[in-house]
Amino acid sequence: MNGTADNLDRRALQVLETVFGYSSFRDRQADIVSHVAHGGDALVLMPTGGGKSLCYQVPSLLREGVGVVISPLIALMQDQVDALAEVGVRAAFLNSTQTFDESKRIERLVRNGELDLLYVAPERLLTPRCLELLESTRIALFAIDEAHCVSQWGHDFRPEYIKLSVLHERFPQVPRIALTATADHQTRAEIVERLNLQEAQKFVSSFDRPNIRYQIVEKANGRKQVLDFIDAEHAGDAGIVYCLSRKKVEETADFLNQNGVVALPYHAGMEYPKRAAHQARFLREEGIVMVATIAFGMGIDKPDVRFVAHLDLPKSIEGYYQETGRAGRDGLPASAWMSYGLQDVVQQRRMIDESDADDTFKRVQGGKLDAMLGLCETLHCRRMRLLEYFGEPAQPCGNCDTCISPPVSFDASVLVQKLLSTVYRVDQRFAPGHVLDVLRGIDSDKVKQWRHDSLSTFGIGKEYGEAEWRALLRQVIALGLLTVDHEAYSALKLTDAARPVLRGEQKVQLRQYQKPLKAKRTSSGKASAYLESDLSKEQQTLFEKLRWWRMETARAHNVPAYVIFNDATLREIARSQPLSLTQLHGISGVGDKKLETYGDALVALISGAAIPSES
Template identity: 80%
Template sequence: MSHSPHPDVSAGSDPQALHILQTVFGYPSFRGQQAEIVSHVANGGDALVLMPTGGGKSLCYQIPALLRDGVGVVVSPLIALMQDQVDALAEVGVRAAFLNSTQTYEEASQIERRVRSGDLDLVYVAPERLLTPRCLDLLESSKIALFAIDEAHCVSQWGHDFRPEYIKLSILHERFPQVPRIALTATADQQTREEIALRLQLEQGARFVSSFDRPNIRYQIVEKANGRKQLLDFIQSEHAGDAGIVYCLSRKKVEETAEFLEQQGIQALPYHAGMDYAQRTRNQGRFLREDGIVMVATIAFGMGIDKPDVRFVAHLDLPKSIEGYYQETGRAGRDGGPANAWMAYGLQDVVQQRRMIDESEAGEVFKRVLGVKLDAMLGLCETLHCRRVRLLDYFGQGSERCGNCDTCMSPPVSFDATVVVQKLLSTIYRVDQRFGAMHVMDVLRGIDSDKIKQWRHDQLSTFGIGSDRSEAEWRAILRQSIALGLITVDHEAYSALKLTDAARPVLRGEQPVQLRQYQKPVKQKRSGSKPKGYVETDLSTLEQAIFEKLRWWRVETARKHNVPAYVIFHDATMREIAKAQPASLGDLRGVSGVGEKKLETYGAEIVELIAEFT
């Protein structure tokens, strides 16, 4: 973990900060760099914080806002989730509100009065709202404790969530030079970090970079045969009844996949930007508030989703970059419990993503950056080594083999594919680089089709030289050759395969090629092994019964309070309660996740509920 060469940051936690953590939020101690960050910001320092999803980023600004004089202003791009964030703070007794376009003039005016009079601890504001003259005047006439800029990667033009209004947030430094600012994100490579610091004028701020590793997530990438069927097998064998997210590239595919899962008896809901706003919000609300729902979505869904018990994230299409992949898979297992990041990936994905870059309106420099990011993503899919090592290496962090990804658990076999690839390249060359993948594979496999006869390609010296391999094997070889940059797909010429300059040394035999051996997709069996790095929380029969009763109680309570269940208590907290079996409020006080306000609100009910069992 590092935060140099920026200003030195004092270690250790302030007793007042620890007191707030324990009494308000109910956690016994700070994790990782939280204590340092809180102390630094509470003492007026600026900071850029990179912490993986589920690492506890929000406490890094919430506690300093409570320690400092005035109201903490949180800039968040997620209007749909502000309500949940405010509800969660209200549950622990923090005075919080939001200002956004969903409110009437009267509602907004009332919140503004509370900001001016210092009657709030935290206020959440969307960036567009913050930049209005009315909002800036409000802030100038109020006492501000700090500015927290959440999802700070939205400032990066190279990133996957770019928001133009984020760039204008440098106004905060210019107009409020005395107020500390903390920018937070879960994903940013070195280039994005520099861009955040530059655009938000945080060059002098301390930097805190936590490890990007999420040891409880198991990464698995399978060869796509019938993606939808493979997804179903995966959910049924490993995640029956679990909450999960399935990402697809197109809106149409989102709707078809959700419908398919529904027909197979899995509770699935669609979510994409083309849907009616009310329907989209309703689906998101159900996903957050109900157990065991699978959300099928485009990447429009998910930033800031705080649901702790998402047990899997699946991709039916290849993400554009490792940042996007990391950000999306990071929504699984926020509670530290075991989770899966599963993806089905095939030749079509590579071709489609390359085409999207070629056909985009962007300038050449931007296209080049997108190409480099895609290459890194392909490298992760095709790697013969530990996926986690590859993933962390992308973010500039070294690591050991994890033993908890598919390539560690059943290592792929590599083979010297030089001759095979030469056969493929020669065939593409001999058909004048004018034909697509299917035609080239038919020539290689010696398939006598009308089209082949029409072009007299059955007369070529390469006709049938690859008849010893199946179409699926050739598809895998072609996909890996495209990923290695030996072949490109010309989208203007009906997806014709063309050779690149990198193909020459391979054809001449000057450069060997190693590929992954093709393996037939296997139907998933129910996996008994728990992901590594996960603390086993097996409960005794009695503890399990208490836990189930608590879950039922939580559903009812959440309904009464009109908040998501996890806002009342996380599963982890309820497991602790089931184990502790508190007989009094005093016994309940020490349980992680039970602060003073929750003790006061729910303590008596919980103690009474447990008395029925003991």
């Protein structure tokens, strides 16, 4: 038995090298591949860019039959199939975008055993026709991608995912591998329960993405701030900007375009052809910025997204982690940037309070929002807070804003008492703006109308401006000392936790307000400077020639540029400058099929470039 197992593991390495062009597995990949190839079920939690796809693609090629991948991402299946075709894997998909004749052709390939991998939308999989098709052929494995979609508590819930327990019931002998990049303990338990994976082996990789720099700034003018950030650190880079509303998506995309950034809008309210065209441009062209709601992004395989920006507060750490994880999948430096202010806190609380969900769901969502606020307001390393949420201990990273420029904390107990007292004096009936006017001694018409200028707290906070008080109020709400009653015109109300603070029995330590600063431009203002390139000037010139060749080749093949080679592979080619097919074959990401297809052209380009290597 051991001899058979060793042989299978050797074949796995051979497939990895000859098909995908990698000399070794990363992290837990080898264990996962071996376990599934031998027929075991698995639950895999691995960060975006960690190589989840190989965990089911390699076993599919090792086992007899077709590997069936259940994916909710209809719009991306074509690109996934194109990428596999480039490395010589026979792959196809079945979904609602195909004609009846095209679907019949694919079904015939499945029955004849002429496919290695089949991508299926969950809705299609659950139809009697598709289930009968699968029962009539040999199945190598089932891969349930984006498995967190099964969780009713999660940020990407898909009702049809709950019905995927049918795989265990109708195909009990076929191994199943469920994969996700983000799941807290509650979501993991739900995946196991709903997909009948109680006996599955669990593989949990580190959630850390050390190449991503996390930065959260005080919101002043969000659109202007994100433009400054792009201009300073990511000019000409591909990126994603997330907004909460469709209207804000359209307005932000227009604003960026007017200011020289090539940006496309994407949200669920757009006509499907336009939405699909924008997604295709983002995937296939260089340097496009997608401005989107969270309707965009799950499963995006584009490896060279250099930044993800949030103009509004995400609902949960899971959502934030999933969205920011779309940056830097190639392992090169990337940014996760967010602007965040008082209105974000109020708006998210309102969305929870006004939803039609039951009290249990609201309580869970409120807890998730509290954790997200904790990440924003932390005085310590953001990465530590992020990883600890997923149960992973960590040390200060040195690559987030709170590590690079540690915030100043101070004893805010007296200021908080002034704020809480003012809320109390206005009978807990008024919204933040009015409370702050009273606190700062502003003689507004409304203050005079309610005679709040005669209160003992009127003007007791006049030494600070509105921005400082809003930052403090935001932190107080995040700490749970105040709540916003949306049924009473967003009135601020004291919580039980405020009492010991008012009595002076409990100290409050807060982050000192810092005026938002304009992002500083890198030395060249271009992406290449931010990447801290280890290429010489001559090698950088070759790298740019390789990128131009890749773009033209991708156009000719009608596939995204990264499907040909990703930036990391091109950088390695530029660094080592192989002058023969043998030398080229040793570079990570160059498998047999790609060597056969592109090898001669690359060697000719490099030879013609005549770039001297560094000694």
